[in-house]
Amino acid sequence: MKKLLLGNAAVARGAYEAGVRVCSSYPGTPSTEITEEIVKFDKEEVYAEWAPNEKVAAEVAIGASIGGARAMSCMKHVGLNVMADPVFTVSYTGVNGGLVFCVADDPGMHSSQNEQDSRHYAKASKIAMLEPSDSEECKEFTRKAFDLSEEYDTPVFIRLSTRVSHSQSLVELKDRENKEITPYEKNIPKFVMMPAMAKARHVVVEERIEKLKALAETDAFNKTEINDTKIGVITSGIAYMYAKEALGDKVSYLKLGMVYPLPEKLIKDFSEKFDKVYVIEELDPVIEDHCKAIGVDVIGKEKFTLLGEYTPSMIKKVVLNEDAPECAELQENIPIRPPVMCAGCPHRGTFYVLKKLGLVVSGDIGCYTLGAVAPLQSVDTTICMGASVSAAHGMAKARGAEFNKKLVSVIGDSTFMHSGITGLVDIVYNKGNNTVIILDNSITGMTGHQDNPTTGMTIRKEPTKQVDLIALCKAVGIDHITVADPFDVKNFEKVVKEEVNREEPSVIIAQRPCALLKSVKYTGHCTITDKCKKCKMCMKLGCPAISADGDGVKIDLNQCNGCGLCINVCPFDAISKEEN
Amino acid sequence: MNIMIVGVGGQGTLLASRILGNTVINEGFDVKVSEVHGMSQRGGSVVTYVKFGDKVFSPVIDKGEADIILAFEMLEAYRAMPFLKKGGKMIVNNQKINPMPVIIGATEYPENIGDKLRENIDLTEVEALEIAKEAGNSKAVNVVLIGVMAKNTDIAYEKWVETIKTTVPEKFLDVNLKAFEMGYNL
Numbered sequence: 023m024k025k026l027l028l029g030n031a032a033v034a035r036g037a038y039e040a041g042v043r044v045c046s047s048y049p050g051t052p053s054t055e056i057t058e059e060i061v062k063f064d065k066e067e068v069y070a071e072w073a074p075n076e077k078v079a080a081e082v083a084i085g086a087s088i089g090g091a092r093a094m095s096c097m098k099h100v101g102l103n104v105m106a107d108p109v110f111t112v113s114y115t116g117v118n119g120g121l122v123f124c125v126a127d128d129p130g131m132h133s134s135q136n137e138q139d140s141r142h143y144a145k146a147s148k149i150a151m152l153e154p155s156d157s158e159e160c161k162e163f164t165r166k167a168f169d170l171s172e173e174y175d176t177p178v179f180i181r182l183s184t185r186v187s188h189s190q191s192l193v194e195l196k197d198r199e200n201k202e203i204t205p206y207e208k209n210i211p212k213f214v215m216m217p218a219m220a221k222a223r224h225v226v227v228e229e230r231i232e233k234l235k236a237l238a239e240t241d242a243f244n245k246t247e248i249n250d251t252k253i254g255v256i257t258s259g260i261a262y263m264y265a266k267e268a269l270g271d272k273v274s275y276l277k278l279g280m281v282y283p284l285p286e287k288l289i290k291d292f293s294e295k296f297d298k299v300y301v302i303e304e305l306d307p308v309i310e311d312h313c314k315a316i317g318v319d320v321i322g323k324e325k326f327t328l329l330g331e332y333t334p335s336m337i338k339k340v341v342l343n344e345d346a347p348e349c350a351e352l353q354e355n356i357p358i359r360p361p362v363m364c365a366g367c368p369h370r371g372t373f374y375v376l377k378k379l380g381l382v383v384s385g386d387i388g389c390y391t392l393g394a395v396a397p398l399q400s401v402d403t404t405i406c407m408g409a410s411v412s413a414a415h416g417m418a419k420a421r422g423a424e425f426n427k428k429l430v431s432v433i434g435d436s437t438f439m440h441s442g443i444t445g446l447v448d449i450v451y452n453k454g455n456n457t458v459i460i461l462d463n464s465i466t467g468m469t470g471h472q473d474n475p476t477t478g479m480t481i482r483k484e485p486t487k488q489v490d491l492i493a494l495c496k497a498v499g500i501d502h503i504t505v506a507d508p509f510d511v512k513n514f515e516k517v518v519k520e521e522v523n524r525e526e527p528s529v530i531i532a533q534r535p536c537a538l539l540k541s542v543k544y545t546g547h548c549t550i551t552d553k554c555k556k557c558k559m560c561m562k563l564g565c566p567a568i569s570a571d572g573d574g575v576k577i578d579l580n581q582c583n584g585c586g587l588c589i590n591v592c593p594f595d596a597i598s599k600e601e602n
Numbered sequence: 603m604n605i606m607i608v609g610v611g612g613q614g615t616l617l618a619s620r621i622l623g624n625t626v627i628n629e630g631f632d633v634k635v636s637e638v639h640g641m642s643q644r645g646g647s648v649v650t651y652v653k654f655g656d657k658v659f660s661p662v663i664d665k666g667e668a669d670i671i672l673a674f675e676m677l678e679a680y681r682a683m684p685f686l687k688k689g690g691k692m693i694v695n696n697q698k699i700n701p702m703p704v705i706i707g708a709t710e711y712p713e714n715i716g717d718k719l720r721e722n723i724d725l726t727e728v729e730a731l732e733i734a735k736e737a738g739n740s741k742a743v744n745v746v747l748i749g750v751m752a753k754n755t756d757i758a759y760e761k762w763v764e765t766i767k768t769t770v771p772e773k774f775l776d777v778n779l780k781a782f783e784m785g786y787n788l
Contacts (some may be wrong), residue, residue, distance in 0.1 A: 024627075026623055026624060026627050026633060026635070026639070051639055052639060058773065073751075108606070132638065133639070156612065156634075156661075172690075173730070183695055185636060185661055185662065188636065188637045188638070188639055189630075189634055189635065189636040189661035190620075190623055190633070190634065190635040190636075190637070190638070190728070191633065191634045191661070192627065192632065192633060234673070260661075261662045263659045263661070264660050266658075266659040267659040267660035268660075274615070278750050286740060311706075332659050333660075335664040335665065346664060346665055347665070347667060347686070347687065347688070348666055348681075348688060349665045349666035349684045349686065349687075349688070349723035350684060350686065350723055351684050352680070352681075352683060352684060354712065356677065356680060356681060357612065357700065357701050357703045357704050357709045357710075357711065357712075358647075358678065359646055359647040359681075359701035359702070359704060360646055360701070360703075361611065361644035361645055361646035362644060362646070362702050363644065363645075363646040364612070364644060365646060372632075381611035389644065392644065395702065396703070396706055396708070397701065397702075397706045409733075467741055468690050469643075470639065547679055561706065564702065564705070564706070566645055566699075566700075566705065569700045569704065570705070570707050571706040578699075578700075580697075580699075580731065580740060581699070
């Protein structure tokens, strides 16, 4: 049976068909739906969970593999940085049950803070990496990755990119393999990585890579398509699809489904047939550098780009010197439409107050990163998950006590559990004096409403113990913890002022649920009344429903969800609530 | 056949692309549907692509290659204009949603977008928001537009209805079927 599946759903299906039993992940665009799809299978067949962060997730999968089950963990590219520690060592131990890590890169940065190329990790950690081009390959490569993992006693990476993860194409569904759990046997030399054992395992790793190189020379994952002898193209992943679209049968292809280790003889034999050979790959010149290192003359990044996504028209221009079709170009500059916090977003109240107080805001990863966008422009820094807390501590140590009175950290509930808590421990332990605002919106927002340890629900929406943020912060050593509603702007402002001036570290829990949660039922809409003095205070909120109307202000009824924040900031009581 | 769906995050472009994708798959075509998830969904410009034919390679559509553009908002329609193929057709919901740079007064919403589009391309303007409200839910704009587009394809009415029944949650089915019918019969 053929079905239209998202690349991510196809990865989940491939894992299911391979008999995967355990999947642990932390959500991250563009990888999130893999684990969300895994959950849709019978829980008697597959156990799935959201872990607090990618390192924990990877370790859960590693443990499951050592325990004899086929296991996987899925993450976005920057999540791979978080889990890198166990990954490099599990490369040494190898596996018991098949172990697969799915990493999704984001060329073009549709929803990411950097554009790293995760293929470097495969080489650095000496772990085989497969790269599918469409949903069918997502499914088949994932299925085969488990066999590969067990046959070569290695974890295996599946590398995805946004366009593969988030495109639907047709997939042939098969039945689930009845894969029995393998017996667990204590094996200290294999699974206890201390120097003496690790030295022996390193030898095994190098031998394994040689065996995988031999596999790369075959057509197991790497395919040759010979059409024309003038131009050859070496490519992989989504770039293969772009190249096929642009160049069709006018060129020949070496499509690499295994991007680590890369073949030598296969590339040399292919390349010598052609006058010119292009390497078509997004982001870094990984295949290109390999070709050049083995003495194959290829054209790559000097004609393409290290930045962003490729397109078929770009490839057509470079390889065939053909122009894109004619089109009706715009004759004027038009306004961009950047993403914004939704109408009713609880973070809007927080950033309104922080901006009003002129504070330096050490930011983090989540919807609330949008607090850096006009008109709020409140956030000063965003680096990575958890950095808001620890970087603020560093900033305060660098600039001193007076500066610290103008400094806060903002971090979401899920991000705090991911890696904010360790920063908070650092502050307390090292006598810091920071104010950390936990934006508790009762959900992991940005990636599309995943539960986390603070929501009291598992990935399967089963009730579970809920991390008590207040008790947690207390246990760490924070004596001043205040829960405040960011929509009660007057009180929130008072609380923030008090806490930044305190001579001790403190935590403010800004508590209000995400406006998109089904449980949140704002009703009616807000309207401007004739008491309006046109001060435009409400426009400082950056609410998508409120815009200028001549020299006054209007509220778009189709956008407004009646959250009432604007009523709380209006100094003239000139906004009223009307029920529909 | 290349169809591009453009709009503002939150307008339901994703559901529209899924209805479209699942309808054409039943016609026996190869299909690719490219979606947008994550940060761009938060009220930003969103673009999804639906491509079908004997064999589809790239899931994305380049400039000058879209046979049909289904636009959920005027400014986004204008932004997408260069992607329309010569002789292609654009169907646009005449709703205007101010982007943040306009809201804060940093720039202005372009005037007379409808006229500018008509000068260049074949345009069908639809009051989809009003029709959706009449059907019973302002959120059904996406299905109204799918209805208008469906009329421009060779795929039978019943096939579309079949997909809507399997794609839309039960609770909203009646409203969506009505919205589709109203769009189709415009």
